[in-house]
Amino acid sequence: MPGRNHKKIPTPLNQQPLADFKVGVDNVIFSVDTAQNRLLVLLVMRQQEPFLNYWSLPGTLVRQGESLEDAAYRIMAEKIRVNNLYLEQLYTFGGPNRDPREATDSYGVRYLSVSYFALVRFEEAELIADKVAGIAWYPVKQVPQLAFDHNQLLTYGHRRLRNKLEYSPVAFEVLPEMFTLNDLYQLYTTVLGENFSDYSNFRARLLKLGFLCDTGVKVSRGAGRPASLYKFDAEAFAPFKDKPLVFI
Amino acid sequence: MPGRNHKKIPTPLNQQPLADFKVGVDNVIFSVDTAQNRLLVLLVMRQQEPFLNYWSLPGTLVRQGESLEDAAYRIMAEKIRVNNLYLEQLYTFGGPNRDPREATDSYGVRYLSVSYFALVRFEEAELIADKVAGIAWYPVKQVPQLAFDHNQLLTYGHRRLRNKLEYSPVAFEVLPEMFTLNDLYQLYTTVLGENFSDYSNFRARLLKLGFLCDTGVKVSRGAGRPASLYKFDAEAFAPFKDKPLVFI
Numbered sequence: 001m002p003g004r005n006h007k008k009i010p011t012p013l014n015q016q017p018l019a020d021f022k023v024g025v026d027n028v029i030f031s032v033d034t035a036q037n038r039l040l041v042l043l044v045m046r047q048q049e050p051f052l053n054y055w056s057l058p059g060t061l062v063r064q065g066e067s068l069e070d071a072a073y074r075i076m077a078e079k080i081r082v083n084n085l086y087l088e089q090l091y092t093f094g095g096p097n098r099d100p101r102e103a104t105d106s107y108g109v110r111y112l113s114v115s116y117f118a119l120v121r122f123e124e125a126e127l128i129a130d131k132v133a134g135i136a137w138y139p140v141k142q143v144p145q146l147a148f149d150h151n152q153l154l155t156y157g158h159r160r161l162r163n164k165l166e167y168s169p170v171a172f173e174v175l176p177e178m179f180t181l182n183d184l185y186q187l188y189t190t191v192l193g194e195n196f197s198d199y200s201n202f203r204a205r206l207l208k209l210g211f212l213c214d215t216g217v218k219v220s221r222g223a224g225r226p227a228s229l230y231k232f233d234a235e236a237f238a239p240f241k242d243k244p245l246v247f248i
Numbered sequence: 249m250p251g252r253n254h255k256k257i258p259t260p261l262n263q264q265p266l267a268d269f270k271v272g273v274d275n276v277i278f279s280v281d282t283a284q285n286r287l288l289v290l291l292v293m294r295q296q297e298p299f300l301n302y303w304s305l306p307g308t309l310v311r312q313g314e315s316l317e318d319a320a321y322r323i324m325a326e327k328i329r330v331n332n333l334y335l336e337q338l339y340t341f342g343g344p345n346r347d348p349r350e351a352t353d354s355y356g357v358r359y360l361s362v363s364y365f366a367l368v369r370f371e372e373a374e375l376i377a378d379k380v381a382g383i384a385w386y387p388v389k390q391v392p393q394l395a396f397d398h399n400q401l402l403t404y405g406h407r408r409l410r411n412k413l414e415y416s417p418v419a420f421e422v423l424p425e426m427f428t429l430n431d432l433y434q435l436y437t438t439v440l441g442e443n444f445s446d447y448s449n450f451r452a453r454l455l456k457l458g459f460l461c462d463t464g465v466k467v468s469r470g471a472g473r474p475a476s477l478y479k480f481d482a483e484a485f486a487p488f489k490d491k492p493l494v495f496i
Contacts, residue, residue: 016311021269023342023360063264068342068360092340092362094271094316112271112316112360114340167415246494 019096020109025071026059026150028090028115028157029080031122031137032174034183037190038139039161040122041154042079043146045134050100051147055138057154059113072116079135081126086173090115091156098149115153117160121174165191166246169211172232178215180227181206211237267344268357273319274307274398276338276363276405277328279370279385280422282431285438286387287409288370289402290327291394293382298348299395303386305402307361320364327383329374334421338363339404346397363401365408369422413439414494417459420480426463428475429454459485 029042043055058079062071072087092114096102099111127135140158145151164170171187181203188196197205206212213233218226277290291303306327310319320335340362344350347359375383391402412418419435429451436444445453454460461481466474 016313018270018309019312019314020357021271021310021360022266023269023271023358061266062269062342062358064267065264065344066267067344068340089339091337092316094310094362096313096315109268110271110310112269114342 021112022109023062023068024059024111024113025062025068025075026057026113026115026153027072027075027087027118028057028154029076029118029120030140030157030161031120031125032187032190033122033137034175034187034190037186039141039158039190040137041140041143041157042127043136043138043143044079044132046147047133053133054147055134055136055144056147057115057150068114069116072114076118079128079132080120081128082120083124085118085120086170087116087118090117090160091153093149093153113148113153115157117157119161119164119170119174123176162192169232169237178217178229178231180219180221180229181212182227184230211240269360270357271310271316272307272359272361273310273316273323274305274361274363274401275320275323275335275366276305276402277324277366277368278388278405278409279368279373280435280438281370281385282423282435282438285434287389287406287438288385289388289391289405290375291384291386291391292327292380294395295381301381302395303382303384303392304395305363305398316362317364320362324366327376327380328368329376330368331372333366333368334418335364335366338365338408339401341397341401361396361401363405365405367409367412367418367422371424410440417480417485423480426465426477426479428467428469428477429460430475432478459488 027042031040031042032038033040042058044058046052046054046056058075060071060075060078062068066074068089069087076082076085076087092112094112095110098113102110122137127137129135140154143151143154146154165188171184175183175187182199184206185199185202188202211233212230213236215229215231217229219229220226275290279288279290280286281288290306292306294300294302294304306323308319308323308326310316314322316337317335324330324333324335340360342360343358346361350358370385375385377383388402388406391399393399394402413436419432423431423435430447432454433447433450436450459481460478461484463477463479465477467477468474
């Protein structure tokens with residue numbers, strides 16, 4: 001080959017300029033419709049580009065002076081009225097190229113998303129539709145193609161929910177105060193799928209843990225025998241709070 | 249009071265301008281010195297302001313075109329040579345005011361930190377000291393005041409490590425291929441503290457799980473009876489991989 005090789009040597013990554021970011025917060029808010037045994041996720045219809053008119057997880061961009069958690073609570077407060085709220089950080093997706101606004105002919109900065117996970121009691125949660133093109137509790141099984149990488153965020157959130165049901169008493173934050181063992185079983189089946197356990201094993205396991213207390217009240221539903229109503233005994237559970245434990 | 253009240257009404261947060269961010273990645277890299285039963289964390293001495301000459305978790309700022317995970321692996325590759333590497337995202341700390349560089353008389357942009365968790369085998373890990381003022385495996389119990397909010401990150405990482413020992417077979421990624429039950433017990437005690445379980449309960453529990461296979465080889469150490477060497481049976485564990493399980 002004639003002449004010197006003028007092939008351009010790529011700049012090593014640690015000598016590239018620093019990336020500039022906007023930071024978004026996206027909430028994966030779950031609820032369980034215990035009457036219909038459906039796991040639901042809160043979606044809003046986007047009313048601006050990109051992804052105009054796509055369903056998306058409720059989110060916002062972090063403002064000056066605002067913490068990530070404050071931003072997550074701000075979204076909640078704008079979309080939903082609820083008494084008890086359990087919110088925890090889920091995962092951070094940082095691209096590059098996860099958001100079309102990152103394109104150099106658009107804003108040219110990176111968009112990072114810190115996602116939060118929430119679980120709310122369906123009967124208590126009241127949606128706020130002000131100034132939103134659409135808001136809905138969507139059955140997780142029927143969620144369409146969402147804006148951005150939100151289907152991936154939802155998958156991640158669903159996995160966290162399953163883990164929490166398996167390792168923590170989070171189910172009792174979603175059920176009414178008094179419930180039958182069958183209500184509890186239906187909740188687990190709704191989230192974990194039909195084949196996670198048969199009812200009699202599940203029942204034996206949960207009773208053996210010693211955190212359920214029989215209220216003495218019985219309830220009749222349909223044709224079967226009256227069923228006992230139970231309560232979660234938070235006091236009995238307290239000593240196990242920080243111990244490794246499997247619920248099912 | 250005379251005149252009108254001219255008290256300034258604060259701007260609601262959702263009308264504040266968007267915050268601009270640089271994004272850092274900080275790694276909490278643990279190792280266990282099984283010979284001395286010490287839990288160690290990798291620290292580097294900072295050689296620039298802010299926090300000049302403070303120990304800190306190894307970290308970097310994300311470059312243009314670089315993903316968060318790529319940045320986390322880049323730090324690892326710059327500080328340590330290791331064969332097997334387990335890395336997962338830990339938590340995102342987003343302030344505001346977590347970094348002195350955020351001050352308006354400094355750079356004026358926010359500094360967000362996405363932290364990653366790693367666990368490496370002590371005997372295999374080789375530190376790289378090039379161009380670093382200092383690098384050390386620090387016993388977790390003796391860690392000094394670190395730069396930024398890194399003590400908080402470390403606490404978070406330590407909790408994750410405890411959880412992983414309790415719920416997953418991560419211990420076997422740190423132990424040599426063949427180990428005595430006492431080696432395994434020492435490892436758990438080093439991470440979880442002296443009082444997590446007595447040896448005979450621990451031994452019974454681990455053997456009952458059925459994931460340990462006796463190699464038939466015995467080893468003599470000190471004055472006691474020769475002890476059997478065990479291996480982790482990954483094949484026996486495979487069916488339980490995605491099931492809820494408590495190891496200890």
